[in-house]
Structures are given as C-alpha cells and as structure tokens.
Amino acid sequence: MYKKVILPILILSAAHASADFSISLNFASGVEESYKSAFNDAASFWETQITGYRFDDINLQGINISANVATNDGVGGTLGSAGPTSGYVFNGIVLDGDASPSDVLYSTAGSMTFDSADVDNLIAAGSWETVIRHEMAHVIGFGTLWGFENGGTTYNDFYINGSGQYTGTAGLAAYQAEFDSGATYVPVELGGGDGTANGHWNEIDGGAGLTGITDGSGNDMANELMTGWLNSPSYVSNTTLGQFYDMGYSVIPEPSSILLVALFGSVGFWIRRQFLI
Numbered sequence: 453m454y455k456k457v458i459l460p461i462l463i464l465s466a467a468h469a470s471a472d473f474s475i476s477l478n479f480a481s482g483v484e485e486s487y488k489s490a491f492n493d494a495a496s497f498w499e500t501q502i503t504g505y506r507f508d509d510i511n512l513q514g515i516n517i518s519a520n521v522a523t524n525d526g527v528g529g530t531l532g533s534a535g536p537t538s539g540y541v542f543n544g545i546v547l548d549g550d551a552s553p554s555d556v557l558y559s560t561a562g563s564m565t566f567d568s569a570d571v572d573n574l575i576a577a578g579s580w581e582t583v584i585r586h587e588m589a590h591v592i593g594f595g596t597l598w599g600f601e602n603g604g605t606t607y608n609d610f611y612i613n614g615s616g617q618y619t620g621t622a623g624l625a626a627y628q629a630e631f632d633s634g635a636t637y638v639p640v641e642l643g644g645g646d647g648t649a650n651g652h653w654n655e656i657d658g659g660a661g662l663t664g665i666t667d668g669s670g671n672d673m674a675n676e677l678m679t680g681w682l683n684s685p686s687y688v689s690n691t692t693l694g695q696f697y698d699m700g701y702s703v704i705p706e707p708s709s710i711l712l713v714a715l716f717g718s719v720g721f722w723i724r725r726q727f728l729i
C-alpha cells in the first residue's frame with residue numbers, strides 16, 4: 453500500500469531564477485549508495501514526461517525533494533509515503549480548457565519516505581524505481597494537491613474529497629480515450645484508509661485483483677502506477693500524464709493529442725507510454 457501525506461505547505465512568494473522543470477534530490481543518511489541510482493532514474497523519468505510549466509512568469513525551476521529511508525511498519529504494508537512541503541500559487545489563471553479562472557498551486561519542494569524493511573525486497577523484485585516514481589508523483593502533486601484548500605481558497609479545483617470522482621479536463625479526456633469512452637470522471641480510490649483514499653486512481657482494495665478496466669493494449673487499471681497498491685508490471689497511463697497537465701504542467705505527450713484523441717474517439721492515434729519493470 454502507498455500512503456500520500458498531506459504536509460503543511462509553505463506558500464512561497466519569492467521568485468526563482470532559472471527555467472524548466474527539474475527535480476533535485478537531497479538524500480538523507482538512511483539512503484544507502486546502492487539505493488540512489490533508482491532515485492535518479494525516477495527523477496529523470498518525470499523530467500522527461502513533465503517538460504515545464506503552462507503558466508509561469510517567474511521562471512519556476514522544479515522541485516527539491518528530500519529522500520528518506522526509515523523504519524515504518526515492517527515488511528509489506530505501507531511501502532512509502534510522500535507529499536509536497538512548499539508550493540507557489542498563481543491566482544485566477546485560465547488554463548486551456550478551463551471554463552473559468554482557477555487558482556493553481558505548484559509544488560516546489562517535498563519529501564518522500566520509504567520503509568527500510570521493504571527496500572531490499574523491492575530491489576530484488578525489480579520494483580524499487582517503480583515505487584519511487586509513484587511517491588515522486590505525489591510530491592509533484594498527484595493526489596496531494598487536488599482540490600487543495602488553504603486559507604479559504606481551493607487550488608487545482610478538480611477533485612472533492614470523498615467524491616471518488618476526478619474531473620480535471622485533460623486527465624478525464626485521456627481516461628475516456630484510454631479506458632472508458634463514456635466516463636464522466638476518472639474513478640478515484642476511496643478504500644485503504646487515510647492517505648490511500650482520495651489520492652490514487654481506483655482499483656480493487658488491497659490490489660487484490662484486476663479491475664476489468666483496460667486500455668486498448670489490454671493493460672488493466674490495477675497495474676497503473678498511480679493506483680493505491682503496487683501491482684507489477686506497472687505502466688504510466690496518459691490519464692496520469694493528463695492529470696499533471698490539469699495541474700498546470702506541460703507534459704509529453706502534448707495535451708492537444710490527448711484532447712484530439714478524445715474528440716475523435718480513437719485510441720490508436722498516438723503512442724502510449726508503457727514501462728514494463
């Protein structure tokens with residue numbers, strides 16, 4: 453099981469000095485040398501998928517992430533947890549596809565913690581980088597900054613806690629194109645308790661079976677990277693990438709492709725990105 457963590461977020465007001473989206477890693481003492489390459493690979497993965505900011509007049513430069521390995525609940529159970537710790541706000545922005553201005557909150561720093569009892573097993577199973585990618589996505593904002601409320605303002609306003617319904621435009625369009633052409637929302641996990649619920653795509657509780665929701669290549673939603681439980685092999689759907697577009701990031705594939713595919717109801721128009729571990 454994965455847990456997202458909602459941390460107190462420091463809203464920054466000072467401008468950064470460089471450009472593009474990059475992930476900087478700070479390794480805590482518990483992170484052994486043999487663990488580190490997977491962190492760097494996971495960072496490179498997201499830097500490839502997320503190319504920059506759709507709105508940025510101050511040159512945001514990416515995210516600083518603290519990587520930690522610590523004792524938690526022993527073998528199995530919670531593999532890791534992560535979330536943003538600071539962010540930058542743009543108010544009243546009309547993003548492509550938005551019907552009205554919204555408030556965008558970008559993560560600028562965050563923390564990931566992995567259970568030391570699980571790391572060697574994950575490495576042996578070939579899933580270590582997968583789990584890091586998953587937690588890194590939470591730091592970037594997946595499931596942690598949907599409908600985030602702070603000081604009476606709601607940011608990234610496309611998920612209501614407890615609804616189980618993600619309604620971001622690009623994420624939903626990609627989901628319609630990949631998994632369910634008639635969907636009116638992307639199903640969000642409500643099981644697994646605090647931290648797992650409301651922060652992942654939906655699957656069978658406990659990861660205990662296939663969902664029957666498959667893309668054009670037969671990949672079941674249970675194996676998508678951002679469900680609440682690790683299932684191998686995993687892949688990253690365009691629904692997840694579209695979700696980052698909704699959050700204000702430029703992503704690959706380009707969102708016009710996502711929206712175009714939805715418009716014409718085709719699933720074979722582009723190359724989906726699949727990563728078999």
Ligand SMILES: [Zn+2]
Pocket residue numbers: 454455456586587590651652679680
């Ligand atoms: Zn998670």
